[in-house]
Amino acid sequence: MDKLLEILSENSSFTTKELSLMLGEPEDYIKAQIREYEQSGVIKGYHAIVDWEKVPDAGVIALIQLNVVPKKETGFDDVAKKLMAFDEVSSLQLMAGAFDFAVTVKGKTIQDVASFVARKLACLDGVSATATHFFLKSYKDNGAILSETESAKDGRNIVL
Amino acid sequence: MIDYSNFINGAIKDVKPSGIRKFFDIAVEMDNVISLSIGEPDFQTPWHIREAGITSLENGKTWYTPNRGFIELRKEISNYYKRRFNVLYNPDTQVVVTVGGSEAIDLAFRTLVSTGDEVIIPQPAFVCYEPLTTMAGGVPVIINTKAENNFRLTAEELENAITDKSKILVLPFPNNPTGAIMERQDLEEIAEVILKHNLFVISDEIYGELTYGGKHHVSIAEIPNMKERTIIVSGFSKAYAMTGWRLGYALGPVPVMEQITKLHQYGIMSAPTTAQYAAIEALKNGDDDIAEMRSDYDLRRRLIVGKLNEIGLTCFEPLGAFYTFPCIKSTGLTSDEFATRLVKEKRVAVVPGTAFGESGEGYIRISYAQSLKNIKIALKRIEEFVEEIKNESKG
Missing domain, CATH: 3.30.70.920 (Lrp/AsnC effector binding domain/regulation of amino acid metabolism (RAM) domain)
Known part of the structure; x- marks a missing residue:
């Protein structure tokens, strides 16, 4: 799958600048790519994942x-x-x-x-x-974990 | 009253505790701290690997394994190193499965270092090499790698560190904390010095799977004439997100591995059985998991490096592990001040570069074993922090 779409589908709040850094593509290219996805209807809209x-x-x-x-x-x-x-x-x-x-x-x-x-x-x-x-009860929605279950917690110790 | 100091081994007493603990005590007591300080994957062990461990428990496989580890696992490790890094080790005689990469490092030092031996350690580096050298009666000789060389070890630096007592070179690449890697040509250059002075190499390749920018980890053991004078230590923690399973391994020449096996046998018996079952599954069917995690790390790496450079914390491009090592000298703060104030004022935890050797002064370690979401928030806070520091010095 297209990496750009993968990122946006999980979190659409990244700026085009951030996306360009992450994907190693020029910002203009990212903007054009998003515009194309929007115009062709691949990207239908952006919404917040609400718990x-x-x-x-x-x-x-x-x-x-x-x-x-x-x-x-x-x-x-x-x-x-x-x-x-x-x-x-x-x-x-x-x-x-x-x-x-x-x-x-x-x-x-x-x-x-x-x-x-x-x-x-x-x-x-x-x-x-x-x-x-x-x-x-909703546990997970659009790739986002909603429920603070034990298995979703970051249980890492803050040491080296 | 017992005078405990009479009972405690002086060589142990003199070893400094890891300097980072104190700093983390501050961070742990605060709420809402985003930690970019952690040295382990944020991913959980892939499910099929966990399942293999669970199944072994369900089947009652709760006994010791052979001292060196299950032969099936040693065969898989051997296949894996051949497949990924093009070095072949005999599973019967050249592989020992250990309790994490850490035990493998410990065994290597205790097996090789005699009193008075000089152990050459490039720094910044992971914290254990220096104390392990001292505890074995050796003398650490530190090489401070330089930002202008992308924190690689150069042949010249190595040559300058050599004395008639030099015996061992530690090669911690891909490097924690800098993210530096050694490419084939770099290794070929230092290999000449290693041969010339008859050194033995302990190559810590625990981050070998995590390289970026089209670079593939090259093991020093793949360079001609090096395999016979190298112990490779590695493990499952970083590549497969298996830190808590405590499983690693050492690979090396038969006479050395025989001695390592003795130490392991008397000190440990055998590495955790459940973890060994899981590791077999990891090596058989885990290549895709690694690729997926690596690709996620890479996105985060690019975002952090790009953003840090934009903020003015210049950062050479790290090509390995999951750390970036930006320079904070422009803020006028020491590494310690920067890290302490950042966590107190902005609730972002990073590790001062000095935790990894004196040459880390002026740098901080930022780990990207953290979700993109949190990285984004943390970068914003770091940006604010740097801005405020700038204004302070102006005012």
Whole structure:
């Protein structure tokens, strides 16, 4: 994989100057490379990795498995379009396996999410079944360790 | 009242404790300190290697191993040194598995140094060579390597250090703390001096896997006529992130290894069994892990060196290990003052260069065995610190 993308996907806060030092390429080249990735849509945007558990009243997150009956002409894309349009849906993937869509939904409370699933998702044309799973604890997100578990700690002694 | 000094060996009593402890006591008591002072990988041992250790325990492999280590491990070490550094050692007679590279160094010194022998030690260097020499009754002869030579040892410097008592040369490359390496030509040049004066070499190659900028570590034992007068000491700690397993090895000529084996046998019995199982897996399937860690170190190295030069702490390009050794003379502070104030005022821990010999004055050691995220924050703090020092001297 491209080293530049690898670094940015884990931490997008490096300046182009820093990236140029790290990769041993001129800063202008790095800038051009990033611009190209942005224009071609390889880089879609930059976002902070938030540990929502540390934020008061941050709400709840659920992963919802959706089974969908695909349409003749458009397959899964029609349903996907409708799903994407909901603000509550924070990410959406078409899956291979026992279900079709993995839908990540954020809401204020469990009731909020439950009602969104019941009233909006389940009623969509083509949706045949839903299964809702609430997140209990996030250990790792986008390559960042969120949980201070014993195995994630830097246990090194400060001696030579 | 017992007078303990009557009981304690004078040669041991006279050895100074490692000078860095005092400094670290300050750092340990503070919160929010980012440590760029640590001499071990921040990575954990790759999982498949840990698993091999765990499996051996599950299978009840909790006994001693042969004194020299499992033959399977010695064969793998032999294959590895041939594969990576093009030097062949016989696993039956020329390999001894030790408790870390440290034990291998200790054994080498105790086996070779007799009372009055001069041991030539290039500094800045890791802290143990000098005390080990003294404890064995030898006399350390220090060569201060120079920044303008990129901290390499030159033939001229070596020649100037020779007396009729010279017996051993320590070659600590890739070097802790400077990050300097010795390339083939450098080694060929000093090899002539070594031969001319019939020296024996202890080559500490523990950082041999960690070289950058397209440079590959060259072992002195690969230079013609050198293998028969060299003990290589190395281990698993740095390359495979296995510091806590305590496993290393010594490689050398048969008559020397026979003596080393005796010392090891009486002092240690055998190196940790679980660690030996893990090490077999490391050597068989760990090349990719090394490559991945090396590539991560390299990114950090470039960032730190570039940034330090920008800040005005000039830094020659280190091509090995995971340390940079910037010059701090422009701040007007001593190494000790710089390190002490940096940790107190900016919560960044580094090691004063003087911990690695007097020639380290005017330098600090910065380790990049630390996450990129923390390195970035630490560099910012160092930049602020240097800026404040500048303003102080102006005001």
